[in-house]
Structures are given as C-alpha cells and as structure tokens.
Amino acid sequence: MGGRALVQWEQNRDNAPDSLAVDLYPGGPAPAGGLDEVTFYQVPYAPSTQGVDERLDMIARMPSLEVVQLLSAGYEHVLPLVPDHVTLCNGRGLHDASTAEHxxxxxxxxxxDLPRWAVAQKEHRWxxxxxxSLADRRVMIVGYxxxxxxxxxRLRPFETEVVRVASRARPDVHGIDELHALLPDADVVVLATPLTEATRGLLGAPELALLRDDALVVNVGRGPVLETRALLAENGRVRAALDVTDPEPLPGDHPLWSASGVFITPHVAGGAAAFYPRARAFMDAQLARWAAGEELANVVRPGAARRGR
Amino acid sequence: MGGRALVQWEQNRDNAPDSLAVDLYPGGPAPAGGLDEVTFYQVPYAPSTQGVDERLDMIARMPSLEVVQLLSAGYEHVLPLVPDHVTLCNGRGLHDASTAEHxxxxxxxxxxDLPRWAVAQKEHRWxxxxxxSLADRRVMIVGYxxxxxxxxxRLRPFETEVVRVASRARPDVHGIDELHALLPDADVVVLATPLTEATRGLLGAPELALLRDDALVVNVGRGPVLETRALLAENGRVRAALDVTDPEPLPGDHPLWSASGVFITPHVAGGAAAFYPRARAFMDAQLARWAAGEELANVVRPGAARRGR
Incomplete structure (x- = not known):
C-alpha cells in the first residue's frame, strides 16, 4: 500500500496522498529513480500499440511490484507478463463514453452515407x-x-428499438444462445464484446446469412468477433462499419479496404478525448484507495496473496 | 371539405374517408381526372428540387382549390403561387427525426474525423x-x-452540456440578443433556424471570430444563415459540417468544397427514410380532418375566407 508509484499524468502525481511517493513515467526510457522500489505501476496508456511492448517489459524489472494498473479494458495480452503475486487492474469503464460515442x-x-459524401466532396460533386435513417430501426447490442x-x-432518443444480448439471459436481456433466432429481425447489430473463446467468430457465415439484406454490422469490440472472410463473402449484401478488424492493423493490400458497403476506422473508438478526464479521475481515486489500504477498483486478477485470503 | 384530393402515396388514398374522392398524383403529367375539381392538393414531395416547379405551377390550373399541402417545412417560395383564398399547410415536424438524426x-x-477515415480507407491507410469527443463539450442549439x-x-445522453438559443428569451432558453455573449463558450454551434430576415447572415465574420479555435458549426437549417465568405476567411480555425450551403447547390468550382475543416452533405438531412412513415401518417390524419370539416394541422397561411372569419 505504500512504496513508490509510477503514473503517466502530472494531475495524478500532484493529487496523490502525501504518504505516497509518486513519479511520472509517460513512456520511453525507465524513469530516473529506477525501478527497484516501484510498488504500483500504471502502464502508460497510448492510443496506438507503438512502444507498448517496452512499457510492458519493464514489469519484469520491478522486484517490489504489487500492482499493475492498465488503462485499457483489454488485459489478456498482459496476463503472462504479470508475476503471480502481483494484482492486475484494468481500465474497465474509462473508455465507455468514448467507445459508445464512436x-x-x-x-x-x-x-x-457519410463516407460517400466525403468522397463526393473531394470530387466537388453535389x-x-x-x-x-436510424429512426424506426431495430438495433441489437451484442455484449451488454x-x-x-x-x-x-445514446441510441434511445433516436426512436429505435433496442434488443439486448449478453452471454447469459437475464430479465430484459437475451442470452447468446438466442442469437440465431434474433438475427433475422435486426437492422443493425452492434458488437461490443471482449474477445474470448466464446466470442471469437461469433458472427461468421451462418450468422451473417441470417441477417436481412442491407443490415448493418458495427464492431467496436474486438476484430476477430466478426469473421472477416465471411463478411467479404457477403459481397455488400450486409454492410459493416468497423473500428476493429481482423487482422489488425489491416495491411494495405487487404480486400476489406475496398469491400462494398464496408466503412473502416483504425481502432480509434475508445481513446478519444473523452477518455482522458475519465482516466485521470479514476487514477486519482485509485491512488487514494491504494494509499489508504482500501480495496482497489477494477481488479481483474488479484495477486496470489490476496487470492489466497 | 369535400371534392377531390390529390395525394402522392397509395396508403393515403386507401385510408382516406369514403366521403372523399382521392386520386394519386406522384408528380409528372397532370393526373387523368384533370384538375378542375381538385380541392385539396398535396404537392408531391421530392428529396431534390427536380420537377418541383412543374408541380407548383399546377396550382394555377386548379379553379376549385381550397388547400395546398406541402410536405416540406419551408413554404416561403410557394406563397406567391397560392391564390389568396386557398389555405396553405406545410410539413412542419415531419422532418424533425430525420433532420435531428443528421x-x-x-x-x-x-x-x-470520419471524413478523414473515409479518404484514408480509399487509400488503404491504417x-x-x-x-x-462529443462528451464534455458545450453544444449551443440556435433555433429552439x-x-x-x-x-x-438526441444530444443529452452524450454527456454534453446543451445551451438553447431562440429568437426570444424564455425560461431556460436564451434570446438571440445574447448570442455574442454566448459564442465564446461554445464548442459546437448547431444552426436549426428557418431563413428569415432576422436569421440571414446570423453567423458572419464577427460571430465566427468570437468562437474558440477548433469550434464546430453545424448547419441543418438554411444555407444563408451562415455566411459562406466569413467561414472561408476563418481558414480552418473554425470547423464546419454543413448539410445546407449558400449558394445551393454548391457549384463544382466553389472554394467551400476544399476548405479546411469543412464537411459537406448535399441537403439530405430532412428527407431520409424516417420522413416517409411520419409523412404518410400525417397525411392520413390530415385527410380525415379535411373530410370531417375539422381544423387542419400545420396551417401556415389560412385562405382569405378563413382569415376573415
């Protein structure tokens, strides 16, 4: 609960309780004070994956480490790098406003048809x-x-009907086992699930075939939840708007770039401006919890000592 | 209240009260039954202005006419063509869902930055x-x-702050006389006013100069409410997303097409799919009112006989 914390932003250093030694580490070479006494490491968040490996490799050089704090929601890739006795926390919730907005x-x-107008504008065509419209459409949210x-x-005021689908049925939420029965009535399917064994390839050829002509699939979750090959085989019958793809980044010669009815943004949904004030506020509160010896928020894997308790 | 009605859609003909003779006129040459007995004329709605003149010229050839029903919100251009004794109704409200969505x-x-991604996609660039973000931004709606x-x-759930401005102040709504005081604090300004003497050039050089760097002006009202020349002079300091422009349509060689920070859609906000079911439902109800001798909805200029009452 004490020791030395590395954080990314000055606000969090300045607002930290006095009992805690806090240094800035925004990425790049290891910080001046060394790594030996670091107990709490907030891995610097970067909107792209550039430099991320180095930031994660540093975990192995922190012998006093007790907590690794990610600000991403995804953490699967970090699990193998975090020693068993160290608690891992993620950034669940911090990207919600940004991602939902996207x-x-x-x-x-x-x-x-905004991509069409953007291209028409470049060609000076009125x-x-x-x-x-979005109004009157039935929108299925997969991953509730x-x-x-x-x-x-955010959808509600658009005069839409929303259908909720989650891994398990509960009141007013359909279970994923009902997916095939629900797909034929959906106009828009929003994928907002993490990537797990259960969600990989969740929308493949059989599922896409169940969708109406001109239905729209939106993916703001993880690329492999939607099978790229199956989408390409639909040949524009089903449209797609994708912030995540499989593979990712999408190579320059990939056919998805020019597939009919497909609009792509390069995995920018969650890291827009709205993320930062929410992440800073979370880190202020998390450091206060840590200094006070309280339970941390957003623990995705407690350290072995805590697990044993 | 009786006579013969011309309507655009089969649904309205089929649902009309039996007491009313209703013929279809979706545009094109005058309908088979002639124009002499037409008392209620719903001018066929078209998303573009093509063919509109002909549809309006027909008004002069309807000697029994009592009502002209437009499905557009704008009606100023039709006023000179409607004889004094004829009641003019417009399509106020029918475009709200479609326009607000746009x-x-x-x-x-x-x-x-969707226009940027659309262009990057064309070039296969990840x-x-x-x-x-939209979250945390202050959005001013001019024309409440x-x-x-x-x-x-539709804005509310995006975690924005909304500032309302109308021609006259009322509780929780600012008057247009406060515009200059409010502009410096706005991140986004949405123009949703009709075109009147008071709104023409409402955002000109002095007003744009009051906006923050990188502020966004969105125009879904009428083109001339925003001064094109003043916007161009901002040179990208203030951004704009415009469904309406001045002039309109925008000529191919107009500098607005390639102005920095400007995104253009070609006046498509109000006529999207959401308009049609709302317009058909309105016409069903309006014809029922007409057949029953009740007050019509959306009267923008009563016929002289009614005005005299």
Missing part, C-alpha cells in the same frame, strides 16, 4: 440521394456490459 | 490518430423549435 458515429455514418449500456442510452 | 451524424462525423428540441434530446 459506435453511434459509425451507425449514423453508415445510415447517412449529388443528393435518398438516405436510410458497460459499453453496451452506454451505447443503448 | 445533425448528430454531422457532429459526430466532425468530432470523430493510420490512427487521437480524436476529439421542434427540430432544435429533437437535436437536444
């Missing part, structure tokens, strides 16, 4: 055409966690 | 970069009528 941006962009709920609250 | 699409597209309210309800 999901809406993608849905509206697809329904309103060429109006009838548009789809905190991001799914944030997407739903 | 306003959100434009706001999110601008904040999330090139992530930090993005703005039914479209303004529809925009507001």
């Amino acid at each position: 999901a809406l941006a993608l849905i509206l962009a697809a329904q309103r 060429d109006p055409a009838p548009l789809r 966690g905190s991001i799914g709920r944030a997407v739903e609250s | 306003a959100l699409a434009l706001i999110l597209a601008a904040q999330r 090139d992530p970069a930090p993005l703005r 009528g039914s479209i303004g309210r529809a925009v507001e309800s």
Whole structure:
C-alpha cells in the first residue's frame, strides 16, 4: 500500500496522498529513480500499440511490484507478463463514453452515407440521394456490459428499438444462445464484446446469412468477433462499419479496404478525448484507495496473496 | 371539405374517408381526372428540387382549390403561387427525426474525423490518430423549435452540456440578443433556424471570430444563415459540417468544397427514410380532418375566407 508509484499524468502525481511517493513515467526510457522500489505501476496508456511492448517489459524489472494498473479494458495480452503475486487492474469503464460515442458515429455514418459524401466532396460533386435513417430501426447490442449500456442510452432518443444480448439471459436481456433466432429481425447489430473463446467468430457465415439484406454490422469490440472472410463473402449484401478488424492493423493490400458497403476506422473508438478526464479521475481515486489500504477498483486478477485470503 | 384530393402515396388514398374522392398524383403529367375539381392538393414531395416547379405551377390550373399541402417545412417560395383564398399547410415536424438524426451524424462525423477515415480507407491507410469527443463539450442549439428540441434530446445522453438559443428569451432558453455573449463558450454551434430576415447572415465574420479555435458549426437549417465568405476567411480555425450551403447547390468550382475543416452533405438531412412513415401518417390524419370539416394541422397561411372569419 505504500512504496513508490509510477503514473503517466502530472494531475495524478500532484493529487496523490502525501504518504505516497509518486513519479511520472509517460513512456520511453525507465524513469530516473529506477525501478527497484516501484510498488504500483500504471502502464502508460497510448492510443496506438507503438512502444507498448517496452512499457510492458519493464514489469519484469520491478522486484517490489504489487500492482499493475492498465488503462485499457483489454488485459489478456498482459496476463503472462504479470508475476503471480502481483494484482492486475484494468481500465474497465474509462473508455465507455468514448467507445459508445464512436459506435453511434459509425451507425449514423453508415445510415447517412457519410463516407460517400466525403468522397463526393473531394470530387466537388453535389449529388443528393435518398438516405436510410436510424429512426424506426431495430438495433441489437451484442455484449451488454458497460459499453453496451452506454451505447443503448445514446441510441434511445433516436426512436429505435433496442434488443439486448449478453452471454447469459437475464430479465430484459437475451442470452447468446438466442442469437440465431434474433438475427433475422435486426437492422443493425452492434458488437461490443471482449474477445474470448466464446466470442471469437461469433458472427461468421451462418450468422451473417441470417441477417436481412442491407443490415448493418458495427464492431467496436474486438476484430476477430466478426469473421472477416465471411463478411467479404457477403459481397455488400450486409454492410459493416468497423473500428476493429481482423487482422489488425489491416495491411494495405487487404480486400476489406475496398469491400462494398464496408466503412473502416483504425481502432480509434475508445481513446478519444473523452477518455482522458475519465482516466485521470479514476487514477486519482485509485491512488487514494491504494494509499489508504482500501480495496482497489477494477481488479481483474488479484495477486496470489490476496487470492489466497 | 369535400371534392377531390390529390395525394402522392397509395396508403393515403386507401385510408382516406369514403366521403372523399382521392386520386394519386406522384408528380409528372397532370393526373387523368384533370384538375378542375381538385380541392385539396398535396404537392408531391421530392428529396431534390427536380420537377418541383412543374408541380407548383399546377396550382394555377386548379379553379376549385381550397388547400395546398406541402410536405416540406419551408413554404416561403410557394406563397406567391397560392391564390389568396386557398389555405396553405406545410410539413412542419415531419422532418424533425430525420433532420435531428443528421445533425448528430454531422457532429459526430466532425468530432470523430470520419471524413478523414473515409479518404484514408480509399487509400488503404491504417493510420490512427487521437480524436476529439462529443462528451464534455458545450453544444449551443440556435433555433429552439421542434427540430432544435429533437437535436437536444438526441444530444443529452452524450454527456454534453446543451445551451438553447431562440429568437426570444424564455425560461431556460436564451434570446438571440445574447448570442455574442454566448459564442465564446461554445464548442459546437448547431444552426436549426428557418431563413428569415432576422436569421440571414446570423453567423458572419464577427460571430465566427468570437468562437474558440477548433469550434464546430453545424448547419441543418438554411444555407444563408451562415455566411459562406466569413467561414472561408476563418481558414480552418473554425470547423464546419454543413448539410445546407449558400449558394445551393454548391457549384463544382466553389472554394467551400476544399476548405479546411469543412464537411459537406448535399441537403439530405430532412428527407431520409424516417420522413416517409411520419409523412404518410400525417397525411392520413390530415385527410380525415379535411373530410370531417375539422381544423387542419400545420396551417401556415389560412385562405382569405378563413382569415376573415
């Protein structure tokens, strides 16, 4: 609960309780004070994966480490690097506003043909055409966690019908076992699930075939939840707006780039401006909890000592 | 209250009260039954202006006419063509869902750099970069009528602060005389006003100069409410997402097409799919009112006989 914390932002250093030694580490070479006494390590968050490996490798050089704090929601890739006695926390919830906002941006962009207008603008063409709407559409949210709920609250005023699907059925939420029965009635399917054995390839050829002509799949979860090959085989019959892809990053010669009815943004949903004030506020509170010896928030794997208790 | 009605859609003909003779006229040459007995004329709605003149010229060839029903919200251009004794009704409210949805699409597209990604996709470039958010931004809605309210309800869940501005101050709504005082604190300004003498050039050089660097102006009202020349002079300091422009349509050689920070859609906000079921439902109800001798809805200029009463 004491020792030395490494954090990314000055706000968190400045607001930390006096009992805690806090140094800045925004990435790059190891900080001046060395790594020996670091007990709490907030891995510097970066919107791209550049430099991430180095930041994670440092974990192995921190003999006093007790807590690794990620600000990403995903943590599977970090698990093997975190010693068994160290508690791992993630950034669950911090990206919800940003990600849900991007999901809406993608849905509206697809329904309103914004990529077409962007290209027409480049060619100086004023060429109006009838548009789809989001109103009156049935939107299925697959993955009804905190991001799914944030997407739903933003969808509601658009005069849509929302259908909720989660791994297990509960009141007002369908179970994933009902997916095949629900797909034929969906106009828009929003994928907001983490990547697990259960969600990999969740939307493949059989599932896409169940969708209506001109249905829209939006993926703000993880790329492999939607099978790229199956989407390509639909040949534009089903549309897609994707912030995540499989593979990722998408190579320059990949056919998905120019697939009919597919709009791509390069995994930028969760790290937009809205993330930062939420992440800083979370870190202030998390450091206060740590200094006070309270339970940490967002623990995804307690250290072995705590697990044993 | 009786006579013969011309309507655009089969649903409205089929649902009309038996006491009313209703013929279809979706545009094109005059309908088979002639125009002499037409008392109620629903001018066929078209998402573009093509063919509109002909549809309006027909008004002069309807000697029994009592009501002209537009499905557009704008009606100023039709007033001179409607004889004094004829009642003119418009399509106020029918475009709200569609227009408000497009306003959100434009706001999110601008904040999330969607035009950039659309162009990057065409060039097969995966090139992530930090993005703005809509969350935490202060959005000013100028023109707080039914479209303004529809925009507001869709904005609310995005964790924004909404500032309302209308022609006259009322509780919780600022008057337009406060515009200059309010502009410096706005991140996004949504223009949703009709075009009147008071709103023409409402955002000109002095007003744009009051906006923050990187502020966004969204226009889903009428083009001339925002001064094109003043926007161009900002040279990208203030961004814009415009569904309406001045002039309109925008000529191919106009500098607005390639102005920095400007995204253009070709006046498609109000006529998207959401409009049609709402317009058909309105027409069913309006014809029922007409057949029953009740007051019509959406009267923008009563016929002289009624005005005299």
